[in-house]
Amino acid sequence: MFDKTCPESFELHIEGLALFCAPKEELFKRPNGVYEPAYAPVFYNPAMIENRDITMAVLRNELTRHKGVFIFVDPMAATGVRSIRFALEVLAGVDKEVEIFMGDISDDAVKLIMHNIKVSNIDSLSNVNVHVNLMDANELLYYLRRQKLYIDYIDIDPFGSPAPFLHSALSTIRDGGVVGITATDTAVLEGKYPATLYRRYGVKGVKSIISKDIAIRALLAYTMKTASIFDNFVYPILSYYTKHYVRIFVKVRKSATKADEYLKKCLGTMMVCNRCGFNFLVSEETGARDVRCPICGGTMVSIKPLWICNLFDSEYVRKTYELAKEMPWLSRSSLNILNKLSDATPLGSTIRVTYIARVLNVKPPSIKRVIECIRNKGFKASESLLYPDALLTNATANDIVTCIKNFK
Template identity: 55%
Template sequence: METLCPRGFSLVIEGLARFCAPDESLYRRPNGVYEPSLAPVFYNPEMVENRDVTMVTLKTFLVSWSKEFTFLDPMAATGVRGIRFILEVAKGSSKSVNVYMGDISPTAVELMKHNLKISNASSLSNVYVQISLMDANEYMYYLKRLGITLNYIDIDPFGAPLYYIHAALQSICNGGMLGITATDVAVLEGKYPNTLLRRYSVKGLKSLISKEVAVRSLLSFAMRSAAAYDKYIKPLLSYHIKHYVRVFVKVFTGATKASVYLNKCIGKMQHCLNCGFSYFEELNNAAKEAKCPLCGESMIVIGPLWICDLIDYEYVKKTLNIVSEMPWLSKSSINLLTMLSNTNTSVPTIRLTYIAKRLKLNVPPRDIVIECIRSYEYDATLSMYYHDGINTNAPADIIVQCVSKDHRF
C-alpha cells in the first residue's frame, strides 16, 4: 500500500477518499506534535469536521440545481476536498458535475493529480475534473472570464481569507455558495484591534464572547464586500470550532436586497466587559455611552458586525436528515451539526460565570437557568461556543432572577 505514495508521503483515508498526504512523523514541532505547515503539501487531519460538513452541506445543496453543478477549490493542497466531493457527493448523482482544483504550489498540484488517479475519482462518467497551477484569485477570475458558472467555491487559505473574498463574490453564480475558512482567529476575536480594523474594517477588542464576535466579524466583512457588487449573503452555517472559523453562505444578486440586508443585518454590539451582557443595535442607532442593563457598568461598542442569524435552521435540519446516508462522517461532525441546529443565534451569547461573579453567586447549572427563562416565555438555548454560555432574548432583569433563583433553594 505504501508504495502508492511518493517518498515522504503516506496513504491516508478520510471519508471515502484514499490519498497520499505528508508523512506526519517527518514534520513535527520540537514538542513532537505534527505541524502541517512544515510539510511540502498541506494536510491537516484536525480539519476533518471542516471537510465533513462541507460534504454534507454540498450534498444538500446539489439537489437544488437542475442539470449541471460546478465546484471550485482554488487552494486545494492534496486535493482531498475535491476528491471527497467527487466520491461522496457527485458519484451516483444524475447531475453533470465539474470539479476545478488548483494551488499555487507546483508540488501540491503534482500530488493532487496523483491523488486523483489513486482514488479512482477521475473515472466517473458524470464528472469532469481540471487541475491547475494558478494563484487562487487568478483562477477565479479566469473561470469567470471563460463564462463558467461556478456554483460552489471553497476558500481555505493559510490564515486570513479576505484576500480571496472579492474574487469569490464576483465569480460565484447567483444563488451559489461560498465556504470560507479563517484561521486568523486571534485577529477576528479582537486580540489585535488594529489588525482587525485594517483587515476586516471592524472596530473591536477581545470581549467575553470573542468566539462569536469572530464569526460575526467575518460575515460582516463578506456582506459589506458583497454589497459593493450589488450582492448579498445568506448564511447557511457559521461557526467557530477548534482553531478556525467556518462559514457557508449563499450569494445572491440584487442591489435593493443588498441594501435591505446591509441595513438589517449589519449593526453593532453593545458589550459589557464586566458581566458579559450584550445586545445588538442598528448601525445608526448605536448609543455612544450605554450602561449595562444587567450590572450598570459602561459598555463597549463592537462593530460593524453581522447581527442576524448565523444559521439557516431549515438548511441544517436538511443536512441532519441526510447524515445517515453518509456513515463515514465523523461523530464530531454530526455533533457539530446537531449543536448548530439547537442554538439560537439571533441574540448574542451571555456567560453565566461572569454574571454569577457579578452577583456574587456560585455559577448555576445552565439547564436550570434555561428552564427558568423559558418559564417566563422567553427563548433560551445552550451556547455552542462556551460551556457556561446561553443564548436568550430575555431582558436583563429576568436573567438576573434566573441566575439568582437557583441559590434560594
C-alpha cells in the first residue's frame, strides 16, 4: 500500500513522475516572503527542476548503451527526489537491474528518504534495489570504492562548492562512468572573490563581462586536474550555467597517458577584455602574452587554468534532447536548455553584443541578425544560454565587428 502521509512540517509534492514529501514552503520563508530551502530541516529546492530533469534525460541516454547492473549513487540525496525520479522515470519498465545508493549526512534527511521510498512506492519496482546510508558523502563513496563496485553514475549536488567531494567521486567512478556535478558557489567561480577562487579551484582570475562562461571552464579544469591525480581524464558530455548554478556532466576514463595529453591540450588560458568582453583561448603550448583587445584596444586580462576544449559533446547532447522529448513530464525550460545546447558550437567564445556595440559606438543589433550574418560568413554562431545579449561563435574579431556594425 502507498503511504501518502507526511511528517509534521512536510507536505506532498510532485516533481516529474515522483510523489514525495518535502518541506511545507509557507513555513520556511525569508523576511521578504520567498521560500528559502536552506531554512527547512531537509533541503528541497523546486527551482532546481531543470537540474534534475536534465539528469533524467542524461541517465536515459546512459542506460541505452549500458550492459549489466547499473549502479547509481546519490550521496547528497536530501529528500531523495533525484533517486526516486530516476527509479520512476528512467527505470520503470526497463529490463535492467539497478542498484541505487542514497546517502546524506543529515539524520532528518535520511529519515525522510526512508519515508519517501514508501510514499513514491519505488520499493515495489522489482528491478531496483535501494540502499540508504546516513554517511558523509566522501565516506559513502570511499566505502563503495572499497567494495570494488563498478559505479556507473555519481551525482554531486552539495549546497555550495563541489570541490571537497571530487576526489572521492573521481576515484570511485568506473572507467567510462559519468559524474554529474552541481556548483552553486557561482560568485566564486565567476571570479568575484579571486582569493577564494584560487584556494578552492586553483584558478587565478577576476570577475569579467563573460564570467559565467569562465565559471563553467573553471569547474571543468578543476575536475580534470583532480581526475588526473588518479591517472584518469575527463571530458564534458554536457555542461551549462543557468539560474544560480553551474552543472557539468563528465565522462571519466582511465589512462595516465591520455590524462597527460588532456592536461596539456585542454587546460589553458582565457584572455578577456574588460572593456568589451572580447575573448579568446590560448593553449599552454602557445602561451599567453600581453595583448591589447583587437576590437577596442582595452587591456586583456588572463585567467587560468581553464578548460579550453569542447564544453559538451554535440552528438551526446542531441541524443539526450531527443530522449528528453519522449518524456512529456519534463519542464519546458529544461527542454529549452537542451534545445539551445543542441544548436550551439561546443568550442565557441561567448560574445556580448551590447558591450561590443557600445565600444563601436553603434546601436546593438538583434542577436538573431548577428548570428545570421556570422553564419553567412562561414563561421559557427548560436544563441548563448548565459546572457540575453550573448552569442557563441568561433568567428574572428574582424568578422564579429563587421556583423555588429552591419546593422547600424
